[in-house]
Amino acid sequence: MDGSLQARSATAAALRDDALRGLRQPQKVLSPKWLYDQRGSALFEQITALPEYYLTRTEAAILKDNAARLAGLVPEGGALVEFGSGASVKTRRLLDAGGHFAAYVPIDISAVFLAETAQDLRRRYTEIEIAPVVADFTAAVALPEHLEATPKVGFFPGSTIGNLPPETATALMAHARAWPGVEGFILGVDLVKDSETLVAAYDDSQGVTADFIANILHRLNRELGADFDLSHFAYRARWNAAAARIDMELVSRRAQNVALGGATIGFDAGEAIHVSASRKYTEASLARLVQPAGWRVETLLTDAARRFAVAVLAPV
Incomplete structure:
Protein backbone atom coordinates (compact mmCIF):
# COMPACT_ATOMS: atom_id res chain seq x y z
CA MET A 1 0.00 0.00 0.00
CA ASP A 2 1.48 3.38 -0.99
CA GLY A 3 1.77 6.27 1.46
CA SER A 4 -1.31 8.15 0.29
CA LEU A 5 -3.50 5.05 0.54
CA GLN A 6 -2.13 4.31 3.99
CA ALA A 7 -2.89 7.86 5.09
CA ARG A 8 -6.46 7.67 3.77
CA SER A 9 -6.97 4.29 5.44
CA ALA A 10 -5.66 5.60 8.76
CA THR A 11 -7.88 8.70 8.51
CA ALA A 12 -10.96 6.59 7.75
CA ALA A 13 -10.24 4.32 10.73
CA ALA A 14 -9.78 7.31 13.05
CA LEU A 15 -12.98 8.90 11.74
CA ARG A 16 -14.95 5.67 12.24
CA ASP A 17 -13.67 5.10 15.77
CA ASP A 18 -14.22 8.71 16.80
CA ALA A 19 -17.72 8.84 15.29
CA LEU A 20 -18.85 5.57 16.88
CA ARG A 21 -17.48 6.61 20.25
CA GLY A 22 -19.23 9.98 20.08
CA PRO A 51 -22.98 39.50 6.16
CA GLU A 52 -24.05 38.01 9.51
CA TYR A 53 -20.57 36.65 10.21
CA TYR A 54 -18.97 39.78 11.63
CA LEU A 55 -15.99 37.87 13.04
CA THR A 56 -13.84 37.65 9.91
CA ARG A 57 -14.18 41.23 8.70
CA THR A 58 -13.78 42.63 12.22
CA GLU A 59 -10.65 40.62 12.89
CA ALA A 60 -9.33 41.43 9.41
CA ALA A 61 -9.68 45.15 10.16
CA ILE A 62 -7.81 44.76 13.46
CA LEU A 63 -5.03 42.84 11.69
CA LYS A 64 -4.85 45.43 8.91
CA ASP A 65 -4.61 48.33 11.36
CA ASN A 66 -1.95 46.55 13.42
CA ALA A 67 -0.12 44.51 10.76
CA ALA A 68 3.30 46.11 11.18
CA ARG A 69 3.09 45.90 14.96
CA LEU A 70 2.06 42.23 14.94
CA ALA A 71 4.55 41.21 12.24
CA GLY A 72 7.22 42.96 14.29
CA LEU A 73 6.69 40.45 17.09
CA VAL A 74 8.46 37.88 14.90
CA PRO A 75 12.23 38.39 15.25
CA GLU A 76 14.44 38.97 12.20
CA GLY A 77 14.87 35.60 10.51
CA GLY A 78 12.14 34.07 12.63
CA ALA A 79 9.09 32.00 11.76
CA LEU A 80 5.35 32.55 12.02
CA VAL A 81 3.55 29.30 12.92
CA GLU A 82 -0.22 29.18 12.38
CA PHE A 83 -2.73 26.71 13.78
CA GLY A 84 -5.67 25.83 11.51
CA SER A 85 -4.38 27.91 8.62
CA GLY A 86 -7.13 27.16 6.07
CA ALA A 87 -6.62 29.47 3.07
CA SER A 88 -4.24 31.72 5.09
CA VAL A 89 -6.28 34.75 4.04
CA LYS A 90 -5.80 36.82 7.20
CA THR A 91 -2.20 35.69 7.54
CA ARG A 92 -1.31 37.51 4.33
CA ARG A 93 -1.64 40.79 6.23
CA LEU A 94 1.27 39.69 8.41
CA LEU A 95 3.21 38.12 5.55
CA ASP A 96 2.92 41.36 3.57
CA ALA A 97 4.37 43.25 6.53
CA GLY A 98 6.85 40.52 7.43
CA GLY A 99 9.58 40.79 4.84
CA HIS A 100 12.01 39.83 7.60
CA PHE A 101 10.34 36.43 8.17
CA ALA A 102 12.46 33.39 7.34
CA ALA A 103 9.50 31.02 7.27
CA TYR A 104 5.77 30.60 7.56
CA VAL A 105 4.51 27.27 8.90
CA PRO A 106 0.80 26.72 8.21
CA ILE A 107 -0.68 23.77 10.12
CA ASP A 108 -3.97 22.28 8.95
CA ILE A 109 -5.76 18.94 9.04
CA SER A 110 -6.95 19.11 5.40
CA ALA A 111 -3.97 17.90 3.33
CA VAL A 112 -5.35 18.74 -0.12
CA PHE A 113 -6.55 22.20 0.86
CA LEU A 114 -3.25 22.92 2.63
CA ALA A 115 -1.18 21.83 -0.36
CA GLU A 116 -3.16 24.10 -2.69
CA THR A 117 -2.79 27.05 -0.33
CA ALA A 118 0.94 26.47 0.15
CA GLN A 119 1.49 26.40 -3.61
CA ASP A 120 -0.26 29.76 -3.98
CA LEU A 121 1.71 31.27 -1.09
CA ARG A 122 5.03 30.18 -2.59
CA ARG A 123 4.16 32.09 -5.76
CA ARG A 124 3.25 35.21 -3.79
CA TYR A 125 5.99 35.22 -1.13
CA THR A 126 9.14 34.05 -2.87
CA GLU A 127 11.47 35.30 -0.10
CA ILE A 128 9.69 33.42 2.70
CA GLU A 129 9.95 29.65 3.12
CA ILE A 130 6.46 28.13 3.15
CA ALA A 131 6.69 24.94 5.24
CA PRO A 132 3.20 23.37 5.58
CA VAL A 133 2.49 20.72 8.21
CA VAL A 134 -0.50 18.40 7.93
CA ALA A 135 -1.61 17.70 11.48
CA ASP A 136 -4.40 17.82 14.02
CA PHE A 137 -3.29 20.89 15.95
CA THR A 138 -5.24 19.85 19.06
CA ALA A 139 -2.39 17.42 19.73
CA ALA A 140 1.30 18.24 20.05
CA VAL A 141 2.55 19.10 16.53
CA ALA A 142 6.07 18.29 15.35
CA LEU A 143 7.39 21.35 13.54
CA PRO A 144 9.86 20.99 10.65
CA GLU A 145 13.18 19.85 12.10
CA HIS A 146 15.24 22.49 10.36
CA LEU A 147 13.13 25.23 11.99
CA GLU A 148 13.26 23.84 15.52
CA ALA A 149 15.86 26.34 16.76
CA THR A 150 14.38 29.25 14.80
CA PRO A 151 12.77 31.99 16.93
CA LYS A 152 9.04 31.75 16.38
CA VAL A 153 5.69 33.33 17.12
CA GLY A 154 2.41 31.42 17.09
CA PHE A 155 -0.67 32.65 15.27
CA PHE A 156 -4.20 31.34 15.80
CA PRO A 157 -6.75 33.75 14.29
CA GLY A 158 -10.44 33.41 13.63
CA SER A 159 -11.54 32.68 17.20
CA THR A 160 -11.10 28.98 16.40
CA ILE A 161 -9.84 28.51 19.93
CA GLY A 162 -13.44 29.10 20.95
CA ASN A 163 -14.40 25.85 19.22
CA LEU A 164 -12.29 23.87 21.67
CA PRO A 165 -13.25 22.75 25.17
CA PRO A 166 -11.35 24.95 27.65
CA GLU A 167 -9.11 22.10 28.79
CA THR A 168 -8.20 21.31 25.16
CA ALA A 169 -7.58 24.99 24.41
CA THR A 170 -5.28 25.33 27.41
CA ALA A 171 -3.42 22.15 26.41
CA LEU A 172 -2.99 23.50 22.87
CA MET A 173 -1.52 26.72 24.24
CA ALA A 174 0.80 24.66 26.46
CA HIS A 175 2.02 22.75 23.38
CA ALA A 176 2.85 26.05 21.71
CA ARG A 177 4.58 27.31 24.85
CA ALA A 178 6.83 24.24 24.68
CA TRP A 179 8.15 25.06 21.17
CA PRO A 180 11.90 25.77 21.27
CA GLY A 181 12.49 29.47 20.66
CA VAL A 182 8.87 30.57 21.03
CA GLU A 183 8.71 34.29 21.78
CA GLY A 184 5.02 35.10 21.63
CA PHE A 185 1.58 34.17 20.39
CA ILE A 186 -1.09 36.10 18.48
CA LEU A 187 -4.57 34.82 19.28
CA GLY A 188 -7.95 35.81 17.81
CA VAL A 189 -10.88 35.59 20.23
CA ASP A 190 -14.53 36.53 19.88
CA LEU A 191 -15.93 38.53 22.78
CA VAL A 192 -19.16 38.08 24.73
CA LYS A 193 -21.98 40.28 23.35
CA ASP A 194 -25.75 40.24 22.80
CA LYS A 280 -16.87 33.68 23.69
CA TYR A 281 -14.49 35.39 26.06
CA THR A 282 -13.99 38.38 28.28
CA GLU A 283 -10.50 39.67 29.05
CA ALA A 284 -10.70 37.97 32.46
CA SER A 285 -11.85 34.58 31.13
CA LEU A 286 -9.17 34.67 28.42
CA ALA A 287 -6.49 35.28 31.05
CA ARG A 288 -7.79 32.30 33.02
CA LEU A 289 -7.56 30.16 29.88
CA VAL A 290 -3.96 30.92 28.93
CA GLN A 291 -2.25 31.40 32.31
CA PRO A 292 -2.07 27.66 33.17
CA ALA A 293 -0.36 27.13 29.80
CA GLY A 294 2.44 29.55 30.62
CA TRP A 295 1.20 32.69 28.88
CA ARG A 296 -0.04 36.11 29.93
CA VAL A 297 -2.17 38.59 27.99
CA GLU A 298 0.22 41.41 27.17
CA THR A 299 -2.04 43.41 24.84
CA LEU A 300 -5.67 43.15 23.74
CA LEU A 301 -6.38 44.81 20.39
CA THR A 302 -10.10 45.32 19.67
CA ASP A 303 -12.43 47.10 17.29
CA ALA A 304 -14.21 50.23 18.51
CA ALA A 305 -17.34 48.28 19.45
CA ARG A 306 -15.29 45.61 21.29
CA ARG A 307 -16.89 42.79 19.35
CA PHE A 308 -13.65 40.94 18.68
CA ALA A 309 -10.09 40.92 20.02
CA VAL A 310 -6.63 40.01 18.81
CA ALA A 311 -4.64 39.15 21.91
CA VAL A 312 -0.87 39.35 22.07
CA LEU A 313 0.41 36.75 24.51
CA ALA A 314 3.84 36.72 26.11
CA PRO A 315 5.48 33.71 27.76
CA VAL A 316 5.79 33.69 31.54
Whole structure:
Protein backbone atom coordinates (compact mmCIF):
# COMPACT_ATOMS: atom_id res chain seq x y z
CA MET A 1 0.00 0.00 0.00
CA ASP A 2 1.48 3.38 -0.99
CA GLY A 3 1.77 6.27 1.46
CA SER A 4 -1.31 8.15 0.29
CA LEU A 5 -3.50 5.05 0.54
CA GLN A 6 -2.13 4.31 3.99
CA ALA A 7 -2.89 7.86 5.09
CA ARG A 8 -6.46 7.67 3.77
CA SER A 9 -6.97 4.29 5.44
CA ALA A 10 -5.66 5.60 8.76
CA THR A 11 -7.88 8.70 8.51
CA ALA A 12 -10.96 6.59 7.75
CA ALA A 13 -10.24 4.32 10.73
CA ALA A 14 -9.78 7.31 13.05
CA LEU A 15 -12.98 8.90 11.74
CA ARG A 16 -14.95 5.67 12.24
CA ASP A 17 -13.67 5.10 15.77
CA ASP A 18 -14.22 8.71 16.80
CA ALA A 19 -17.72 8.84 15.29
CA LEU A 20 -18.85 5.57 16.88
CA ARG A 21 -17.48 6.61 20.25
CA GLY A 22 -19.23 9.98 20.08
CA LEU A 23 -22.56 8.72 18.75
CA ARG A 24 -22.79 6.04 21.47
CA GLN A 25 -22.65 8.64 24.25
CA PRO A 26 -25.86 9.69 26.07
CA GLN A 27 -25.39 13.15 24.50
CA LYS A 28 -24.38 12.28 20.95
CA VAL A 29 -21.36 14.22 19.70
CA LEU A 30 -19.21 14.45 16.60
CA SER A 31 -15.87 16.22 16.76
CA PRO A 32 -15.75 19.46 14.74
CA LYS A 33 -12.27 18.58 13.48
CA TRP A 34 -13.96 16.21 10.99
CA LEU A 35 -15.84 19.13 9.39
CA TYR A 36 -12.71 20.23 7.58
CA ASP A 37 -12.29 18.01 4.58
CA GLN A 38 -11.86 19.79 1.24
CA ARG A 39 -15.59 20.56 0.91
CA GLY A 40 -15.89 21.63 4.54
CA SER A 41 -12.89 23.94 4.32
CA ALA A 42 -14.37 25.55 1.20
CA LEU A 43 -17.76 26.00 2.92
CA PHE A 44 -16.10 27.63 5.90
CA GLU A 45 -14.36 30.11 3.63
CA GLN A 46 -17.84 31.00 2.27
CA ILE A 47 -19.09 31.53 5.83
CA THR A 48 -16.38 34.07 6.50
CA ALA A 49 -17.80 36.31 3.77
CA LEU A 50 -21.43 36.22 4.97
CA PRO A 51 -22.98 39.50 6.16
CA GLU A 52 -24.05 38.01 9.51
CA TYR A 53 -20.57 36.65 10.21
CA TYR A 54 -18.97 39.78 11.63
CA LEU A 55 -15.99 37.87 13.04
CA THR A 56 -13.84 37.65 9.91
CA ARG A 57 -14.18 41.23 8.70
CA THR A 58 -13.78 42.63 12.22
CA GLU A 59 -10.65 40.62 12.89
CA ALA A 60 -9.33 41.43 9.41
CA ALA A 61 -9.68 45.15 10.16
CA ILE A 62 -7.81 44.76 13.46
CA LEU A 63 -5.03 42.84 11.69
CA LYS A 64 -4.85 45.43 8.91
CA ASP A 65 -4.61 48.33 11.36
CA ASN A 66 -1.95 46.55 13.42
CA ALA A 67 -0.12 44.51 10.76
CA ALA A 68 3.30 46.11 11.18
CA ARG A 69 3.09 45.90 14.96
CA LEU A 70 2.06 42.23 14.94
CA ALA A 71 4.55 41.21 12.24
CA GLY A 72 7.22 42.96 14.29
CA LEU A 73 6.69 40.45 17.09
CA VAL A 74 8.46 37.88 14.90
CA PRO A 75 12.23 38.39 15.25
CA GLU A 76 14.44 38.97 12.20
CA GLY A 77 14.87 35.60 10.51
CA GLY A 78 12.14 34.07 12.63
CA ALA A 79 9.09 32.00 11.76
CA LEU A 80 5.35 32.55 12.02
CA VAL A 81 3.55 29.30 12.92
CA GLU A 82 -0.22 29.18 12.38
CA PHE A 83 -2.73 26.71 13.78
CA GLY A 84 -5.67 25.83 11.51
CA SER A 85 -4.38 27.91 8.62
CA GLY A 86 -7.13 27.16 6.07
CA ALA A 87 -6.62 29.47 3.07
CA SER A 88 -4.24 31.72 5.09
CA VAL A 89 -6.28 34.75 4.04
CA LYS A 90 -5.80 36.82 7.20
CA THR A 91 -2.20 35.69 7.54
CA ARG A 92 -1.31 37.51 4.33
CA ARG A 93 -1.64 40.79 6.23
CA LEU A 94 1.27 39.69 8.41
CA LEU A 95 3.21 38.12 5.55
CA ASP A 96 2.92 41.36 3.57
CA ALA A 97 4.37 43.25 6.53
CA GLY A 98 6.85 40.52 7.43
CA GLY A 99 9.58 40.79 4.84
CA HIS A 100 12.01 39.83 7.60
CA PHE A 101 10.34 36.43 8.17
CA ALA A 102 12.46 33.39 7.34
CA ALA A 103 9.50 31.02 7.27
CA TYR A 104 5.77 30.60 7.56
CA VAL A 105 4.51 27.27 8.90
CA PRO A 106 0.80 26.72 8.21
CA ILE A 107 -0.68 23.77 10.12
CA ASP A 108 -3.97 22.28 8.95
CA ILE A 109 -5.76 18.94 9.04
CA SER A 110 -6.95 19.11 5.40
CA ALA A 111 -3.97 17.90 3.33
CA VAL A 112 -5.35 18.74 -0.12
CA PHE A 113 -6.55 22.20 0.86
CA LEU A 114 -3.25 22.92 2.63
CA ALA A 115 -1.18 21.83 -0.36
CA GLU A 116 -3.16 24.10 -2.69
CA THR A 117 -2.79 27.05 -0.33
CA ALA A 118 0.94 26.47 0.15
CA GLN A 119 1.49 26.40 -3.61
CA ASP A 120 -0.26 29.76 -3.98
CA LEU A 121 1.71 31.27 -1.09
CA ARG A 122 5.03 30.18 -2.59
CA ARG A 123 4.16 32.09 -5.76
CA ARG A 124 3.25 35.21 -3.79
CA TYR A 125 5.99 35.22 -1.13
CA THR A 126 9.14 34.05 -2.87
CA GLU A 127 11.47 35.30 -0.10
CA ILE A 128 9.69 33.42 2.70
CA GLU A 129 9.95 29.65 3.12
CA ILE A 130 6.46 28.13 3.15
CA ALA A 131 6.69 24.94 5.24
CA PRO A 132 3.20 23.37 5.58
CA VAL A 133 2.49 20.72 8.21
CA VAL A 134 -0.50 18.40 7.93
CA ALA A 135 -1.61 17.70 11.48
CA ASP A 136 -4.40 17.82 14.02
CA PHE A 137 -3.29 20.89 15.95
CA THR A 138 -5.24 19.85 19.06
CA ALA A 139 -2.39 17.42 19.73
CA ALA A 140 1.30 18.24 20.05
CA VAL A 141 2.55 19.10 16.53
CA ALA A 142 6.07 18.29 15.35
CA LEU A 143 7.39 21.35 13.54
CA PRO A 144 9.86 20.99 10.65
CA GLU A 145 13.18 19.85 12.10
CA HIS A 146 15.24 22.49 10.36
CA LEU A 147 13.13 25.23 11.99
CA GLU A 148 13.26 23.84 15.52
CA ALA A 149 15.86 26.34 16.76
CA THR A 150 14.38 29.25 14.80
CA PRO A 151 12.77 31.99 16.93
CA LYS A 152 9.04 31.75 16.38
CA VAL A 153 5.69 33.33 17.12
CA GLY A 154 2.41 31.42 17.09
CA PHE A 155 -0.67 32.65 15.27
CA PHE A 156 -4.20 31.34 15.80
CA PRO A 157 -6.75 33.75 14.29
CA GLY A 158 -10.44 33.41 13.63
CA SER A 159 -11.54 32.68 17.20
CA THR A 160 -11.10 28.98 16.40
CA ILE A 161 -9.84 28.51 19.93
CA GLY A 162 -13.44 29.10 20.95
CA ASN A 163 -14.40 25.85 19.22
CA LEU A 164 -12.29 23.87 21.67
CA PRO A 165 -13.25 22.75 25.17
CA PRO A 166 -11.35 24.95 27.65
CA GLU A 167 -9.11 22.10 28.79
CA THR A 168 -8.20 21.31 25.16
CA ALA A 169 -7.58 24.99 24.41
CA THR A 170 -5.28 25.33 27.41
CA ALA A 171 -3.42 22.15 26.41
CA LEU A 172 -2.99 23.50 22.87
CA MET A 173 -1.52 26.72 24.24
CA ALA A 174 0.80 24.66 26.46
CA HIS A 175 2.02 22.75 23.38
CA ALA A 176 2.85 26.05 21.71
CA ARG A 177 4.58 27.31 24.85
CA ALA A 178 6.83 24.24 24.68
CA TRP A 179 8.15 25.06 21.17
CA PRO A 180 11.90 25.77 21.27
CA GLY A 181 12.49 29.47 20.66
CA VAL A 182 8.87 30.57 21.03
CA GLU A 183 8.71 34.29 21.78
CA GLY A 184 5.02 35.10 21.63
CA PHE A 185 1.58 34.17 20.39
CA ILE A 186 -1.09 36.10 18.48
CA LEU A 187 -4.57 34.82 19.28
CA GLY A 188 -7.95 35.81 17.81
CA VAL A 189 -10.88 35.59 20.23
CA ASP A 190 -14.53 36.53 19.88
CA LEU A 191 -15.93 38.53 22.78
CA VAL A 192 -19.16 38.08 24.73
CA LYS A 193 -21.98 40.28 23.35
CA ASP A 194 -25.75 40.24 22.80
CA SER A 195 -27.25 36.85 21.97
CA GLU A 196 -29.10 38.06 18.84
CA THR A 197 -25.86 39.07 17.13
CA LEU A 198 -24.18 35.84 18.18
CA VAL A 199 -26.94 33.47 17.02
CA ALA A 200 -27.29 35.24 13.66
CA ALA A 201 -23.56 34.78 13.02
CA TYR A 202 -23.97 31.00 13.32
CA ASP A 203 -27.38 30.59 11.67
CA ASP A 204 -27.13 32.69 8.51
CA SER A 205 -30.06 33.41 6.24
CA GLN A 206 -28.45 31.62 3.26
CA GLY A 207 -28.00 28.37 5.19
CA VAL A 208 -24.27 28.09 4.49
CA THR A 209 -23.47 27.36 8.13
CA ALA A 210 -26.15 24.67 8.18
CA ASP A 211 -24.52 23.07 5.12
CA PHE A 212 -21.11 23.31 6.76
CA ILE A 213 -22.24 21.54 9.94
CA ALA A 214 -24.19 18.93 7.95
CA ASN A 215 -21.05 18.26 5.91
CA ILE A 216 -19.88 15.97 8.70
CA LEU A 217 -22.76 13.59 7.86
CA HIS A 218 -21.90 13.81 4.14
CA ARG A 219 -18.37 12.82 5.08
CA LEU A 220 -19.50 9.82 7.14
CA ASN A 221 -21.64 8.67 4.21
CA ARG A 222 -18.90 9.17 1.64
CA GLU A 223 -15.88 7.86 3.53
CA LEU A 224 -17.44 5.21 5.76
CA GLY A 225 -20.49 4.09 3.78
CA ALA A 226 -22.93 5.34 6.44
CA ASP A 227 -26.54 5.93 5.40
CA PHE A 228 -27.48 9.23 7.04
CA ASP A 229 -30.47 10.77 5.25
CA LEU A 230 -29.70 14.46 5.61
CA SER A 231 -33.33 15.42 5.02
CA HIS A 232 -34.07 13.73 8.38
CA PHE A 233 -31.79 16.13 10.29
CA ALA A 234 -32.24 19.84 11.01
CA TYR A 235 -29.57 22.36 11.97
CA ARG A 236 -29.87 24.34 15.22
CA ALA A 237 -27.68 27.08 16.71
CA ARG A 238 -28.37 28.44 20.19
CA TRP A 239 -26.67 30.61 22.79
CA ASN A 240 -25.67 28.88 26.03
CA ALA A 241 -25.29 31.81 28.41
CA ALA A 242 -24.07 29.74 31.35
CA ALA A 243 -21.14 28.39 29.33
CA ALA A 244 -20.70 31.59 27.25
CA ARG A 245 -20.88 29.68 23.98
CA ILE A 246 -22.92 29.05 20.84
CA ASP A 247 -23.87 25.37 20.46
CA MET A 248 -24.27 23.99 16.92
CA GLU A 249 -26.26 20.78 16.60
CA LEU A 250 -27.94 18.46 14.10
CA VAL A 251 -31.36 17.42 15.37
CA SER A 252 -33.10 14.22 14.29
CA ARG A 253 -36.49 15.10 12.81
CA ARG A 254 -37.84 11.62 13.58
CA ALA A 255 -37.03 8.33 15.27
CA GLN A 256 -34.60 6.51 13.00
CA ASN A 257 -31.71 4.07 12.77
CA VAL A 258 -28.48 4.81 10.89
CA ALA A 259 -25.87 2.28 9.76
CA LEU A 260 -22.30 3.33 10.45
CA GLY A 261 -19.08 1.32 10.47
CA GLY A 262 -20.82 -2.02 10.93
CA ALA A 263 -22.97 -0.69 13.79
CA THR A 264 -26.52 0.66 14.03
CA ILE A 265 -27.02 4.01 15.74
CA GLY A 266 -30.54 4.76 16.96
CA PHE A 267 -32.01 8.28 17.20
CA ASP A 268 -35.12 9.44 18.98
CA ALA A 269 -37.22 12.20 17.42
CA GLY A 270 -35.74 15.50 18.56
CA GLU A 271 -32.45 13.95 19.66
CA ALA A 272 -29.44 16.14 18.87
CA ILE A 273 -25.87 15.50 17.77
CA HIS A 274 -23.63 18.19 19.22
CA VAL A 275 -21.13 19.04 16.46
CA SER A 276 -19.47 22.27 17.42
CA ALA A 277 -19.34 24.97 20.08
CA SER A 278 -18.02 28.50 19.77
CA ARG A 279 -16.99 29.95 23.11
CA LYS A 280 -16.87 33.68 23.69
CA TYR A 281 -14.49 35.39 26.06
CA THR A 282 -13.99 38.38 28.28
CA GLU A 283 -10.50 39.67 29.05
CA ALA A 284 -10.70 37.97 32.46
CA SER A 285 -11.85 34.58 31.13
CA LEU A 286 -9.17 34.67 28.42
CA ALA A 287 -6.49 35.28 31.05
CA ARG A 288 -7.79 32.30 33.02
CA LEU A 289 -7.56 30.16 29.88
CA VAL A 290 -3.96 30.92 28.93
CA GLN A 291 -2.25 31.40 32.31
CA PRO A 292 -2.07 27.66 33.17
CA ALA A 293 -0.36 27.13 29.80
CA GLY A 294 2.44 29.55 30.62
CA TRP A 295 1.20 32.69 28.88
CA ARG A 296 -0.04 36.11 29.93
CA VAL A 297 -2.17 38.59 27.99
CA GLU A 298 0.22 41.41 27.17
CA THR A 299 -2.04 43.41 24.84
CA LEU A 300 -5.67 43.15 23.74
CA LEU A 301 -6.38 44.81 20.39
CA THR A 302 -10.10 45.32 19.67
CA ASP A 303 -12.43 47.10 17.29
CA ALA A 304 -14.21 50.23 18.51
CA ALA A 305 -17.34 48.28 19.45
CA ARG A 306 -15.29 45.61 21.29
CA ARG A 307 -16.89 42.79 19.35
CA PHE A 308 -13.65 40.94 18.68
CA ALA A 309 -10.09 40.92 20.02
CA VAL A 310 -6.63 40.01 18.81
CA ALA A 311 -4.64 39.15 21.91
CA VAL A 312 -0.87 39.35 22.07
CA LEU A 313 0.41 36.75 24.51
CA ALA A 314 3.84 36.72 26.11
CA PRO A 315 5.48 33.71 27.76
CA VAL A 316 5.79 33.69 31.54
